Amino acid sequence: MLGKHKACVVAALCSTVIGAGVTGCGADSLENWDPLAPATRTADAGAISGTEKIDVEGRSVNVSCSGEPAKGEPVIMLMHGGGDALDKLAALQKTLSEQHRVCSYDRLGAGASAQPEGPQDFAGAGRILTGVLDRVAGDRPVVLAGHSLGGLLAARYAPDHKERVKGLVLMDATSPTMADDITKAIPESATGPAAELRAQNLAMFQGQNPEKLVIADGKVRSAGDIPVEVIQHGKPYLAAVPKYGKRLEQAWAAGQRKWLALSSGSKLSTAANSGHYIYLDQPEVAVKAIDRVAAQAARQSQDQ
Template sequence: MGRHLVALALCLPLLVACGGDAATPPESTSSETSTTSDPSASASGTAGSGDQTIDVDGAQVATSCSGPEDSDGPTVVLLAGMPDPLTTFADLQASIAQSARVCSYDRLGEGTSSPPADQQSLADIATFLDKVLAAQGIDGDVLLVGHSLGGLVAAQFAQQYQDRTAGLLLLDATPPSMVQAILTLIPDTATDIAAAVRGEMLALSTGENPEKLVYQGEAIGSVGDVPLVAIRHGQPIFAQVPTYGEGIEQAWVSGQDTWPTLSSDGTLLVAESSGHYIYRDQPDLVLEQVTALLD
């Protein structure tokens, strides 16, 4: 239950356990991840196809790549929220692969990837993603599609690697302001679900989570002129948090306004009929934006 309470504050799968369906993650349709017999082969030149486990700095990282290997356009990289595995993107990845190269991976501590050896900052995770791409032979431009906490990672990567980021598509990405918003809105005297949400947010700020991510709401820097499209949910998703749900919803929605300001070419859209999992609720909208950013 605790791991899903982290998700309520950041990625929202908790609503599943509480009986709601607005934030229910899509069921996986992909096959089990296989292990390459020689992980170094994945770093030899061309990105691997299908599901593979590759070695990156001594860690085993689950990856999945599909679509035309001879594509001369950017590689689409899908970044899931916490604690979703790469398989949560199976349907979206299959759709994108019809016309573009697309890859996903499990961050350290998630899915079937190794746990991280030490605590990590957001910058550390972005740097490790760069190493994952290198291990797959992906040295060209990338279009990052990040959902929830994966959106934070995507934005951080774009800030660090602007020269190779072709675009950013942020799907109800966790606003940096949410960490302090949760701790401010929910007092330490709260009980039940609200108390657990606050406790898990404190755990995030100290690295006591599966990814050992230490994140206290540090702002993401400018991504320059990287094309950025942020899409937020249109259907309220925090109503099941007693007493504090309305305030959390308002904080999340207002936090989305900051995303387009990171780029000189930023846009914010509202997925009117979507809950948190926009790529499940309105897949055509997501595919439309991926296509536009690739053009």
């Protein structure tokens, strides 16, 4: 039984913790997250319908788009968690595309996109995201909706791209201080499954993951007054870790609250019947949150 619990929690944490950040990023990376967008934005040239591979900085990036754009409405960009790919978001994208223009993409090292040339950092991941947004959104406003690692990337990206990112939905996003959280929750003196979990996650922070992302903690920076909805899991799956499960759950909840500093318009809610994959366990919660943020972002954009 213990082995089964351990396997489930390790798998979940692999996704949640990888959500923490991107490779080789120290404080300097956070400050230099792709501050300049490319000059050319080409969303109006051959809009993508379905799945297509595009070139971004000489790398092949797998992109999927669906739904018809409405005037003044933001483009929704879905961002998958660590160890996942855009196909896992397919059902959510299909539902959202009934009312919105929705896109998703595989990050380098994930799904059908090219492998990264080497370790990735926040700046590099940001440039790839910018290139994708240039192609699928052009000058239109964007709402980023990210799960786990995707949520952390979205939250790190938004403060430096206020002219473009007009709303955020973070679905059980990795804590901005995940490395510190896990080292405090599971001490170096731990033994057994908890010790293994600690070691595995710290290795992932150092880049031993499919995307070669080196995870670094950082402060939450403000993205202004954009609408932000932070959704945390309600089922305490981390509690399955022997001895230290309660600490992990408390650290995770604290990490979700830290994301509220993103905006004066941030809100925190709990998906009561969901584990880490909120958009799969309670898709209606994710859809309603994205609908609300998109509507508010559209109103704010029209008022400016």
